[in-house]
Amino acid sequence: MRILLFGKNGQLGYELQDSLAVLGELIALDRSGCGLESRFCGDLLDLAGIHATINALSPDVVVNAAAYTAVDQAEQQHELADKINHQAVAVIAHACQHINALLVHYSTDYVFSGTSSKAWTEQDIPEPLNQYGKSKWAGEQAIINSGCHALILRTSWLYGARGHNFIKTILLLAGQRDVLSVVSDQYGTPTSATWIAAITVKILRTYFNHPRPEQLDGIYHLSALGKTSWYDYANFIIEQAGALGMAFRVKTILPIKSADYPAKAVRPANSQLNTAKVQQTFRLTLPTWQSGVIQLLEELKHND
């Protein structure tokens, strides 16, 4: 099996480079894999380049881990976010449809408004509150409209050893400040990029072993189990890091309301995803959100 991966250097892309290699030949590109020094284009702003790359490589599977993910900056850079998260995704999907390749694409809990207190299902209608969520939702629709075979995996509150994320920010700030103020009225599910990458392999194995794999095409909610607020999450990180022997300056973590936190983008109050469909379809046992956080803290401590 030949797999083409876009976005190999992101939090998730980096983990996918390891995990996808077990399935066959992996060609992993980042945005610099474009131009004279490379035959293949990985820059999602070069629409003709990515189309030509998919045609030239003719992969069985295209995995798209590249995205514009700066949620606050997207409020100003909404055209750029739309180009990467929507227009480029439309081109990838059409190219996949043309060569009959499966597209694995990642999307976000931020496609939802967050107004319901229940976990969101795949049947719930997205109503994104911010430009990032709008661009990701437009990307999902472009995939569906292209008619290509696709698995759209919506995940949430992603973290990994590589890249920027909430865990690393909290550890950094806890070492610098006496008091941290953290939003306590937004709920969601922290999810490990390492775990998403491993589960993607399981999902692909089940997909290709299925007698009618196209029956599995569609949108799936894929996150860890449980939910928490950013405030409780921050407390958990500091408690667990402390138990591992990490020392911090921080004495107090204060809960604050979203309205009192100066963010450019509005975020959903509840973005917990209901994962029943992915569990049943692919016979998966999902971990609790806490287990992945502890695992990353152990890894960060070990690499320190």
Ligand SMILES: NC(=O)c1ccc[n+]([C@@H]2O[C@H](COP(=O)([O-])OP(=O)(O)OC[C@H]3O[C@@H](n4cnc5c(N)ncnc54)[C@H](OP(=O)(O)O)[C@@H]3O)[C@@H](O)[C@H]2O)c1
């Ligand atoms: N992070 C989260 O909390 C979260 C939550 C839910 C869903 N998701 C989704 O999960 C997926 C993976 O997210 P992540 O956290 O791994 O994101 P990330 O760490 O920000 O990685 C995104 C990658 O996309 C690349 N990229 C940006 N613009 C590009 C372009 N024009 N051409 C090629 N590559 C480009 C970036 O490259 P550079 O490094 O060169 O900029 C980066 O390597 C995304 O689809 C995201 O929407 C993320």
